[in-house]
Amino acid sequence: MYLGFVRIHEALFALPFAYMGMLLAAGGWPGWHDFIWINVAMAGARTLGMAANRFVHRKEDAVNPRTANRHLPLGLIRPFEVILMMAVATAVLFLAAAQLNPLALILAPVAAIYVVLYSYAKYFTWGCHFVLGWALAIAPTAAWIGVTGRLDPQPMLLSLAVAAWAGGFDVIYGCADVEFDRGYGVKSIAGRFGVGAALITAKIMHTASAASLLALGLWMDLGIFYFIGLALAVALLIYENSLVTPTNLSKLTSPFFRYNSVISLVVLAFTVLDIVY
Numbered sequence: 001m002y003l004g005f006v007r008i009h010e011a012l013f014a015l016p017f018a019y020m021g022m023l024l025a026a027g028g029w030p031g032w033h034d035f036i037w038i039n040v041a042m043a044g045a046r047t048l049g050m051a052a053n054r055f056v057h058r059k060e061d062a063v064n065p066r067t068a069n070r071h072l073p074l075g076l077i078r079p080f081e082v083i084l085m086m087a088v089a090t091a092v093l094f095l096a097a098a099q100l101n102p103l104a105l106i107l108a109p110v111a112a113i114y115v116v117l118y119s120y121a122k123y124f125t126w127g128c129h130f131v132l133g134w135a136l137a138i139a140p141t142a143a144w145i146g147v148t149g150r151l152d153p154q155p156m157l158l159s160l161a162v163a164a165w166a167g168g169f170d171v172i173y174g175c176a177d178v179e180f181d182r183g184y185g186v187k188s189i190a191g192r193f194g195v196g197a198a199l200i201t202a203k204i205m206h207t208a209s210a211a212s213l214l215a216l217g218l219w220m221d222l223g224i225f226y227f228i229g230l231a232l233a234v235a236l237l238i239y240e241n242s243l244v245t246p247t248n249l250s251k252l253t254s255p256f257f258r259y260n261s262v263i264s265l266v267v268l269a270f271t272v273l274d275i276v277y
Helices: 008-013 015-026 032-056 058-063 079-100 102-123 128-148 153-184 189-193 195-219 224-242 262-276
Strands: none
Touching (some): 015 128, 015 153, 015 262, 032 102, 079 102, 102 128, 153 189, 153 195, 189 195
16 A cells, blocks of 8 residues: 555656666666665655655645545545655665765755655746656766765766656646646646647657757767667657647556656666666
């Protein structure tokens, strides 16, 4: 039940990019110590962020037909249990960061605060999608820091790619709730500028994500396998963006959109091939 609450499959949005940051930082396998504790830190941050998001939005989730079957609205999990889950997840995140290096531990509270507070953004600004994107974009830079103990510029470029990629999909998903959001006072690009403008924004963001990954590959002098993976990911992004139009959002419920994290898995797989060969 608790695994369903934090929606483990959605962790695949950021986890492959975290692994990319880890592998690129190490120039290969970083060793079991770093690998294990990076995974523990990711699990803590993911659980904290999702639990906070569900807690903050529990009232509108209860009245939105699309989200009324979630754990909190159904009473399967009680609010105090969510708060306890957040406390445990925070402790796990700090413990993992302490096992990695001093800089990781210093920055862990910053990451924890951000993944909690980003959930409030949709009450204040239609730019909330960008705020969410950066919440997921922490992952690759954090993994890089976990390996090197340094904040270098390369992982920031990877984080930019993640922010634009994840934020773009959040813009698309926001189109499905545009009427509810307007009535409930929740802000989004679709609610402020219309569905058509939101879908154009998503395309621009995904173009920026692809450009960031291309720039990263050129900057780090990565090989042919990386660029093959990037080309496949771009093709998937183009296809996925073509599935929705301002007059037809029905494909948002399709399995492809539910599991669009396959894009990040493709980039990771070919990055691994590039490093190995």
